[in-house]
Amino acid sequence: MKRKRSLFSILGAILLVVSFSAFASYQKKKNEPVFLDNQVFxxxxxxxxxxxxxxxxxxxxxxxxxxxxxxxxxxxxxxxxxxxxxxxxxxxxxxxxxxxxxxxxxxxxxxxxAVDSQIDQFIWPVLPNNRSRISSRIGRRWNTLHTGVDIAIPKESIVLAAADGVVEISGRSGDYGNTIKIYHHDLNHFHTVYGHNSQLLVKAGDIVKKGQIIAYSGNTGKSTGPHVHFEVRYHNVYLNPENFLTPFEEGVATSMVSFAH
Known part of the structure; x- marks a missing residue:
């Protein structure tokens, strides 16, 4: 009996240490700065x-x-x-x-x-500026369901991953044109989709970080002008991306970080 108690005590102590280490690791990841790729880095x-x-x-x-x-x-x-x-x-x-x-x-x-962003939050796939705007939102449009948010932006602008994840699809996809689909295991198993790009920079199987450049914006597929079509999906159910993002018009406050930090 004493041996069993001792064994349970040892297992309990090991579980406590592992749990604390996992929590500490999560907190460290949570508190790390989120880098947004720019035109230089x-x-x-x-x-x-x-x-x-x-x-x-x-x-x-x-x-x-x-x-x-x-x-x-x-x-x-x-x-x-x-x-x-x-x-x-x-x-x-x-x-x-x-x-x-x-x-x-x-x-x-x-x-x-770098930008402040919690681990369980998305960021916009393009940086809000005076050359970008939301041109269409999720909902009924032309008697069909528009499944995401359209962000009008000049062709060849950089497109960013909205959160950490793994690239599931990178290629041509019907009306979406050149498309990337990312699976976010650590974010409620959501998927994000980025359509109408001119060039795709990542391939299926690549692990990407939030804020990493993944494509150049374009006008491929069924599109009336250069823009990024952005979707958030949960088990193939289309969700409103704006429910998971700060208002686009507020922009993004970034800080400059050197490699010495």
Missing amino acids: QRYGDKWGMWVDFRFEKKSLEAKVQEFGADLEEVHSLNAITEKEKKKLNRPVFIAYGNAYSAKLQESGFYRE
Whole structure:
């Protein structure tokens, strides 16, 4: 009997330690700053750098790699660049910054942007500014159900992940055009959907962080102008995204954070 009590006491103590560690880990994650990728500092995987769109870039891949202080073979591997593409690239490629280049950017006054956002909250997939606006909300439209929120924004603007998650779909999807669907296991098992993009930067299976760039906005699929169609779903039930977000018109207050912090 005493042995059983001792065993239960030991198991109870272990459970208490594990529970406390899990809670401490959750609190640490909860209190970490949420970074919003901008035009200078962007992420892919666990690396900071920049997506360079070689549809428009005049320099060669080798020249940009040298400029950023990156490793060419690593860039080839990270972006799955084929032998044919090495001769001529026609898509965005992620190039991680070398330490010296990153430090140079910060010396010039460029930093990462951070925002306060609880772990159980979404953020808008685009940054509210004077060039973006909500053009259509969820509800009945043209005798059909409009299943999300449309955010009018200039073509090729950056599109951000609304929360941490795993990319389930990245590709062409009917009227949605170039679409990304993200599964948020830690956020009530919700899904978010981002439609009508011009270019998709993440692939199915990628783990993404809240505020990470995932696409460039566009006008693909059934669309009357450049915008991001944003949905929140729960078991394929369409929810109003605005119920999980701060009012779009209020904008986002960000702070600048260096890599020294």
